[in-house]
Amino acid sequence: xxxxxxxxxxxxxxxxxxxxxxxxxxxxxxxxxxxxxxxxxxxxxxxxxxxxxxxxxxxxxxxxxxxxxxxxxxxxxxxxxxxxxxxxxxxxxxxxxxxxxxxxxxxxxxxxxxxxxxxxxxxxxxxxxxxxxxxxxxxxxxxxxxxxxxxxxxxxxxxxxxxxxxxxxxxxxxxxxxxxxxxxxxxxxxxxxxxxxxxxxxxxxxxxxxxxxxxxxxxxxxxxxxxxxxxxxxxxxxxxxxxxxxxxxxxxxxxxxxxxxxxxxxxxxxxxxxxxxxxxxxxxxxxxxxxxxxxxxxxxxxxxxxxxxxxxxxxxxxxxxxxxxxxxxxxxxxxxxxxxxxxxxxxxxxxxxxxxxxxxxxxxxxxxxxxxxxxxxxxxxxxxxxxxxxxxx
Ligand SMILES: *Cc1c(COP(=O)(O)O)cnc(C)c1O
Numbered sequence: 418x419x420x421x422x423x424x425x426x427x428x429x430x431x432x433x434x435x436x437x438x439x440x441x442x443x444x445x446x447x448x449x450x451x452x453x454x455x456x457x458x459x460x461x462x463x464x465x466x467x468x469x470x471x472x473x474x475x476x477x478x479x480x481x482x483x484x485x486x487x488x489x490x491x492x493x494x495x496x497x498x499x500x501x502x503x504x505x506x507x508x509x510x511x512x513x514x515x516x517x518x519x520x521x522x523x524x525x526x527x528x529x530x531x532x533x534x535x536x537x538x539x540x541x542x543x544x545x546x547x548x549x550x551x552x553x554x555x556x557x558x559x560x561x562x563x564x565x566x567x568x569x570x571x572x573x574x575x576x577x578x579x580x581x582x583x584x585x586x587x588x589x590x591x592x593x594x595x596x597x598x599x600x601x602x603x604x605x606x607x608x609x610x611x612x613x614x615x616x617x618x619x620x621x622x623x624x625x626x627x628x629x630x631x632x633x634x635x636x637x638x639x640x641x642x643x644x645x646x647x648x649x650x651x652x653x654x655x656x657x658x659x660x661x662x663x664x665x666x667x668x669x670x671x672x673x674x675x676x677x678x679x680x681x682x683x684x685x686x687x688x689x690x691x692x693x694x695x696x697x698x699x700x701x702x703x704x705x706x707x708x709x710x711x712x713x714x715x716x717x718x719x720x721x722x723x724x725x726x727x728x729x730x731x732x733x734x735x736x737x738x739x740x741x742x743x744x745x746x747x748x749x750x751x752x753x754x755x756x757x758x759x760x761x762x763x764x765x766x767x768x769x770x771x772x773x774x775x776x777x778x779x780x781x782x783x784x785x786x787x788x789x790x791x792x793x794x795x796x797x798x799x800x801x802x803x804x805x806x807x808x809x810x
Contacts, residue, residue: 422777424726425599425702428658428665428767436653443649448633451652456609458659459594463576464587465611467618470652471625474573474595474608476645478506481591481610482541484620485567487512491540494566496526497735498753499545503571504734507543513743515539516735518750522690525552527752531560541567546575546585548689549601549701554580554588561590569593573608576601577666578699585699586611596651599766601665601699602658604651665767669700672769676703679778685711685785687759703765704730706756711788713761719784725777730762 440451452470460468471477487493489511495504497516504514517534520527526544542561544552554570561568572578572585573595579585586592591614594600596607610621619631628642629635647655658665680686687706692698707713713729720727733753735745747754763777 419724421724422726422764422773424728424762424764426766426768427598427603433654433657436657437650440649440653445649447646447648449649451649451656452647455652455655455659458656459609460611462659462662463584463611466613467615468609468611469618469621469625470607470609470647470655471645472608472647473606474593474597475502475506476625477593477608477610478502478571479509480621480624480645481569481593482507482510483624484617485541485569487540487567490538492536492538493541493543494531494534494539495543496545496547497733497750498524498756499547499571499734500573500731501734501737503543503545504740512540514740516745516750518752519756521752523550524548524756525550528553528556528560535564539564539566541569543569543571545571546578548704549575549578549699550690551575551578551580551585551696558588558590573600574701575699577662579697581695589613591617596655601669601701602655602662604647604655607647607651607655666699668767672765672774673700673703675771675774676763676778679775680705683782683785702730703763704760705763706759707761709759711785713759715788716761716784720780723780725780726764728762730760731757733757
């Protein structure tokens with residue numbers, strides 16, 4: 418029987434198992450030496466002054482919003498095409514989202530449309546490096562500076578991506594990463610904020626640890642805080658993954674090139690934007706856009722019947738019920754909505770093999786040619802296999 422192909426899978430080896438069992442044997446499961454070591458190593462790898470590791474990417478976003486003092490009555494300009502937590506993070510604090518549609522090629526926020534969305538209530542611009550592709554950080558930084566706004570970067574999908582020759586996270590504004598199992602590296606659950614601002618770094622550390630003062634053991638807090646701490650188990654896992662990250666990124670890039678070669682000439686598919694002099698993608702997911710008239714759910718079902726996991730990825734944020742409550746509706750952001758309706762994530766992970774990519778591409782091509790000829794694909798050519806696997810995001 419042919420093995421089912423999952424959408425994603427973490428890359429866990431003996432080194433990771435040893436690192437985590439080492440922490441278990443030490444008896445020191447939280448507030449030990451692993452997390453600060455992971456933070457130093459991450460900051461160094463990214464090229465940022467400081468890194469603070471926390472319990473999730475969402476927690477990292479929330480802490481930055483909180484530390485920036487964004488709250489009730491404030492507006493945050495952001496992208497509708499991202500994972501939901503890039504908006505949820507400031508809804509937690511009572512701020513309102515002001516969405517700006519995306520660029521149809523890069524799928525990141527269209528910075529040329531931001532200026533007209535700025536009001537006297539605007540406090541911040543929060544942009545996402547979607548599918549690992551850098552947003553337009555220089556124009557975004559210029560806009561933020563000109564209007565006195567905070568700039569926040571959601572690089573949860575983009576560890577290792579480069580903008581103008583420097584890694585994301587090194588450009589000065591606070592940047593968050595996620596270490597959920599489908600991201601470039603994992604700590605099981607986990608995330609981090611990187612920043613060059615020492616004061617912000619100390620604030621983040623305190624906020625994630627019940628608002629404690631510089632002596633993190635002191636039980637009397639200085640302010641309202643949270644428990645967003647990263648455990649020693651996660652940090653040890655993260656340190657091991659970080660040592661293998663360059664190799665992971667090279668393998669993911671190669672896997673993406675296998676897909677590209679097989680799919681670039683297939684009718685009905687648009688591939689993600691290629692790199693240029695100022696943008697280097699860090700491969701997070703392999704996402705294609707299907708031509709409008711193609712039945713994406715049908716394609717997903719036929720892939721599933723062949724034992725291949727695929728997923729509609731991802732929905733536009735302004736159409737989530739709790740976000741629509743701010744007055745948004747279908748049709749407000751046509752570019753984002755069109756991408757949401759056509760994007761399809763295919764199996765993609767560090768250890769994916771060339772044969773696996775070949776099988777996915779062959780099956781997808783067969784399904785699409787069936788749809789084009791309107792005769793459907795004969796089911797006998799697609800073996801039925803039960804599905805399991807890691808979902809993205
Ligand atoms: C994964 C992800 C997050 C959230 O990270 P968690 O660690 O799952 O909380 C935020 N933003 C984007 C764009 C993501 O892909």
